Amino acid sequence: MQIELPRAAEVSQAFPAWRLTNPILARLSFEYPQPQEALHRFGLALSAQGQTEPALGILKAALALAPEEADLWNDLASAFYRAGQYAEAGAAQRRSLACDPAQPQGWLLLASIDSALGDAAAAEVGYLAALKLDPYLSEAAFGLGILCFGRRQFTEAVKWLRQSIASGGHHMGLYVCLGQALFLLGDFAAAVSALESAARFPSCDATVVEKLAQLKLIETCVRADAAAAVEAYGQIAGPHASDIDRVTATAFHFLSGFGYRAAAIRLGEWRLGRNPQDAVQRYLLAALRNEAIARAPDDYLVAYFDGFAETFEAKLVDALGYRVPEKLHALLAKTGRRFANGLDLGCGTGLSSPLLRPMVRRLTGVDLSRRMLEKADARRLYDDLVEAEAGDFLDQADEKFDLVVAADVVIYFGDLAPLFARIARVMEPGGLFAFNAETVEAGYRVLPSGRFAQALDYIEAVAAPYFTTVELQMTTIRLEAAQPVEGALVVLQRR
Numbered sequence: 001m002q003i004e005l006p007r008a009a010e011v012s013q014a015f016p017a018w019r020l021t022n023p024i025l026a027r028l029s030f031e032y033p034q035p036q037e038a039l040h041r042f043g044l045a046l047s048a049q050g051q052t053e054p055a056l057g058i059l060k061a062a063l064a065l066a067p068e069e070a071d072l073w074n075d076l077a078s079a080f081y082r083a084g085q086y087a088e089a090g091a092a093q094r095r096s097l098a099c100d101p102a103q104p105q106g107w108l109l110l111a112s113i114d115s116a117l118g119d120a121a122a123a124e125v126g127y128l129a130a131l132k133l134d135p136y137l138s139e140a141a142f143g144l145g146i147l148c149f150g151r152r153q154f155t156e157a158v159k160w161l162r163q164s165i166a167s168g169g170h171h172m173g174l175y176v177c178l179g180q181a182l183f184l185l186g187d188f189a190a191a192v193s194a195l196e197s198a199a200r201f202p203s204c205d206a207t208v209v210e211k212l213a214q215l216k217l218i219e220t221c222v223r224a225d226a227a228a229a230v231e232a233y234g235q236i237a238g239p240h241a242s243d244i245d246r247v248t249a250t251a252f253h254f255l256s257g258f259g260y261r262a263a264a265i266r267l268g269e270w271r272l273g274r275n276p277q278d279a280v281q282r283y284l285l286a287a288l289r290n291e292a293i294a295r296a297p298d299d300y301l302v303a304y305f306d307g308f309a310e311t312f313e314a315k316l317v318d319a320l321g322y323r324v325p326e327k328l329h330a331l332l333a334k335t336g337r338r339f340a341n342g343l344d345l346g347c348g349t350g351l352s353s354p355l356l357r358p359m360v361r362r363l364t365g366v367d368l369s370r371r372m373l374e375k376a377d378a379r380r381l382y383d384d385l386v387e388a389e390a391g392d393f394l395d396q397a398d399e400k401f402d403l404v405v406a407a408d409v410v411i412y413f414g415d416l417a418p419l420f421a422r423i424a425r426v427m428e429p430g431g432l433f434a435f436n437a438e439t440v441e442a443g444y445r446v447l448p449s450g451r452f453a454q455a456l457d458y459i460e461a462v463a464a465p466y467f468t469t470v471e472l473q474m475t476t477i478r479l480e481a482a483q484p485v486e487g488a489l490v491v492l493q494r495r
Helices: 007-022 023-031 037-047 053-064 070-082 084-101 106-117 120-133 138-149 153-164 174-185 189-201 206-225 226-241 242-257 261-274 279-288 298-319 324-332 353-359 370-378 390-396 419-425 456-463
Strands: 339-347 360-367 384-387 402-407 427-439 445-446 452-454 467-480 483-495
Touching: 007 023, 007 053, 023 037, 037 070, 053 070, 070 084, 070 106, 070 153, 070 261, 084 106, 084 483, 106 120, 106 138, 120 138, 120 483, 138 153, 138 174, 174 206, 189 206, 206 226, 206 242, 206 261, 206 298, 226 242, 226 456, 261 279, 261 427, 279 298, 298 370, 324 353, 324 402, 324 427, 324 467, 324 483, 339 353, 339 390, 339 452, 339 467, 353 360, 353 402, 360 370, 390 419, 419 427, 419 456, 427 467, 452 456, 456 467, 456 483
Parallel strands: 339 360, 339 402, 360 384, 402 427, 427 452
Antiparallel strands: 427 483, 445 452, 467 483
16 A cells, blocks of 8 residues: 655645644744644644544645655554554555664554554564564563464463563553463463552453452462462452352363362362262362263263353354364365265254255254254254264164264263264264364373373274274364364274
């Protein structure tokens, strides 16, 4: 994009009349004899008064007289930026830097503009250029910290945010971002310290206070008992406290996910003592204790997924980067086949259905959670939806399928032999069975998350009596505690 300027001759001709009709410009003309400088100051005054469009016009007029003035282009870019005209701001600021590339603040402004345009790569170049010219420019280090945080590069984010503080950066948002990045690295003590700094600002609101209280609960759990952690939460949160069962459920999740097993067990026992009928907590506590478990129990699956239904897709897909349905679909599409009768086993909210529907003449979805099935039904893509446990459905089914897809189903079974035998029973010879699994070195085991992981050779051995392997591809299944969970995509063919 190019910024169109008026002709210099037209501006020179009009300037005397502008000066006569505008007292402010007349006064500035005495202070700044050069017309471009007087117009420059007048444009800045108009911008400061919120008169954006007149300011832009006057600054362009000044630039018509002095098109190589870097400061003028910089101020025009700033005016465009404040007006939300980011493309124009970027074009103006690039002209400024072309006139004088040795502007750390200029590169900082360009980086901010590129960030507003959603061009993170260009913004990174700008922030780094600013820091090369001025290593102590705290705003540039802060910008890089925010970029790294958005990319989930939390270690790098912490480095830049700490550099911003060391360079004099001191505002609530900086400490909040640092605290969140440290939290997502599992450094709970340092995260609490950063949030305590944020909470000292007069502008601190209830959201920051409650976040600090949650982090203090988690951090206290690591070094003390659950009762002390809950008390610490209440002392900090005060009137901003949330429901303690919800807060401790979240804390348990993070303690478990970041590998603080002993602390998670202490908190889990405290929670189960409050509510002995909590099927979700009872099962997850058993998983943490390494109890002998063959598969996730039905009461856990129903309670967990019924409670998860409303936010399932936002959390799993948007926050945790879950793309298993798309990845399995890509493997099935490679076969070039279409199918007569498809089964979406453990269909959940129907994430796979838009991908499967064009491949099959008939599609059945099965899930144990009624609330998840309600979401799936709203898509209007299934010919039939059945509320049932996977094994029970497979035992009772009297039809045959030439495609079975089980996205995030195998992860709730430890011993796969009974499940694979049941799936084989309802499949046509030559039919395809596609699923994902989390992986371990040998056999299978339950993870602290309550999900199971299997070794690839174990999966192949269990599948061998009924299936041959068509595709086996390693992949990232999701994020867990901000770290990738590795696993496999598998497509088998019924013998």
